[in-house]
Amino acid sequence: MIKNKNIIICFIVFQFLSIQLFSAQTQKSIGITAFENLDKDKEFDWIGVGFAETVASKLAYIKSLKIAEKSQLNKIIKEQKLQMSGAIDQNTIVEIGKFLDVEYIITGDYQKSGGELKVTAKIFDIETSKEINPVEVKGKFTDLFDIQNALVFKIIQTINAPISEQEKIKIIKPVTKNIIVYEWYAKGEDSYEKNEYDASLECYNKALKESEKDDKNETIKSIILNSIGNIYAENGDYTNAMEYYNNGLKIVMETGDDQLSASYYNNIGILLSQKGEISRALENLEKSLKLYEKNKNESDIAATYFNIGCIYKNKTEYGPAIVYFNKSLKIARRITDEKLIAELCINIANIFATQKDYKSVLDYCTEALKVIEKIAGDLQRKSIYYANVADIYRNIEKYKEAISLYNRSLETIETGKKIKDENLKAMVLYNIAVLYGEQSDYKIALYFANRALDTYNKLNDEKNIKDTQEIIKQLKEESGKNGN
Numbered sequence: 001m002i003k004n005k006n007i008i009i010c011f012i013v014f015q016f017l018s019i020q021l022f023s024a025q026t027q028k029s030i031g032i033t034a035f036e037n038l039d040k041d042k043e044f045d046w047i048g049v050g051f052a053e054t055v056a057s058k059l060a061y062i063k064s065l066k067i068a069e070k071s072q073l074n075k076i077i078k079e080q081k082l083q084m085s086g087a088i089d090q091n092t093i094v095e096i097g098k099f100l101d102v103e104y105i106i107t108g109d110y111q112k113s114g115g116e117l118k119v120t121a122k123i124f125d126i127e128t129s130k131e132i133n134p135v136e137v138k139g140k141f142t143d144l145f146d147i148q149n150a151l152v153f154k155i156i157q158t159i160n161a162p163i164s165e166q167e168k169i170k171i172i173k174p175v176t177k178n179i180i181v182y183e184w185y186a187k188g189e190d191s192y193e194k195n196e197y198d199a200s201l202e203c204y205n206k207a208l209k210e211s212e213k214d215d216k217n218e219t220i221k222s223i224i225l226n227s228i229g230n231i232y233a234e235n236g237d238y239t240n241a242m243e244y245y246n247n248g249l250k251i252v253m254e255t256g257d258d259q260l261s262a263s264y265y266n267n268i269g270i271l272l273s274q275k276g277e278i279s280r281a282l283e284n285l286e287k288s289l290k291l292y293e294k295n296k297n298e299s300d301i302a303a304t305y306f307n308i309g310c311i312y313k314n315k316t317e318y319g320p321a322i323v324y325f326n327k328s329l330k331i332a333r334r335i336t337d338e339k340l341i342a343e344l345c346i347n348i349a350n351i352f353a354t355q356k357d358y359k360s361v362l363d364y365c366t367e368a369l370k371v372i373e374k375i376a377g378d379l380q381r382k383s384i385y386y387a388n389v390a391d392i393y394r395n396i397e398k399y400k401e402a403i404s405l406y407n408r409s410l411e412t413i414e415t416g417k418k419i420k421d422e423n424l425k426a427m428v429l430y431n432i433a434v435l436y437g438e439q440s441d442y443k444i445a446l447y448f449a450n451r452a453l454d455t456y457n458k459l460n461d462e463k464n465i466k467d468t469q470e471i472i473k474q475l476k477e478e479s480g481k482n483g484n
Helices: 046-059 070-080 090-100 141-158 165-172 179-193 197-214 218-234 238-255 258-275 278-294 298-314 318-334 338-354 358-374 379-395 399-415 422-438 442-459 462-481
Strands: 028-032 065-067 104-113 116-125 135-140
Touching: 028 046, 028 070, 028 090, 046 065, 046 104, 046 116, 046 141, 046 179, 090 104, 090 116, 116 141, 135 141, 141 165, 141 179, 179 197, 179 218, 197 218, 218 238, 218 258, 238 258, 258 278, 258 298, 278 298, 298 318, 298 338, 318 338, 338 358, 338 379, 358 379, 379 399, 379 422, 399 422, 422 442, 422 462, 442 462
Parallel strands: 028 065, 028 104
Antiparallel strands: 104 116, 116 135
């Protein structure tokens, strides 16, 4: 039997120091991109990255706002090959907003003239594709942190976001008062976003060294340690990653910052799961969960339930996996997180398929498809979801439905002008070929198999070229036997 290429995965949600406080109330969703340096002096490019980072973290304190994760933004920019250097045109901004599924995108520019700094935030309404009145703040460069706070409060006022006195206090409180520390940290973030990890580590370490001289605010140290840990983790150096995570965790536990502590426990849990230390991974994720529950951070709670469910699913312990997935799903439905609902329903349906509980499979697939239809901007993710559900239908021998969904996945890829994932396209073509082959429709199977082969050839993907050539050979042999 020819095996299809299984696209469905258990999506582990990485939350690196996600300082976001969510409630069940309606939230305004926002994505924030780096600000442009109008002076074109690369020496001060770090200001633009720093402003985006700081504005995002400060706005995230507000319960009425939901800030898109920077990792999501960077992933979309890389995958869709969107042009982000220099000024960002309005069409690109709207595209980013639709992919992120947010209501607003905030970008902007700045100009340093001598000792003065002028910063302008541009706020775009994604639904109308129009820019709202820009927000401008001026001041002395040495008052950089005051300028940031003023800009944040003007943004809040412009988008009419409710804010409490407690939230105002959190926004005003700086993570550091040392502008040199901040500069090196922002430069590290800039290099990190460019995948220049060695340069990023160098900048982070300079920021850390500078912070140890005279900076009494421990929060910035914990953030820097986490950033260094993230780089090591992403490059597979789990030993160093764990060392930096643990050092950062010690700091935030001493300062009593529950949100940062929860994020650290989450990161450590994810890292341990990647190392295969499942018991310790679950222990840390449970600690993270308790802190998120204490602060009623619903989005983070849902994500953590999901992560725990994924670990149990990967262990084939389906009972607890379904329990945690359903806990996550209950919250996701309440806060209307359509992408999370889709991912949860797909994973739950996949479990029920292995247990041959076909009624439950169909129930969860139906719910998944309903929310998938609502996804407007992120067509790549939408195409993956269609393929995921098609995989499940194929596994329970609902071939007609599977072919229909594979074709919808393919149509979404091919009609979505900004989808650049040729590998996904090739996988879907391959799976369609396999499915038609299983139904002895060899002519159509060969048509799709050859299209898959052409795509893999363009990608120079030797392994999949070989696999696809093999199924073409098998399909031709079967076709010959049956006189087709």
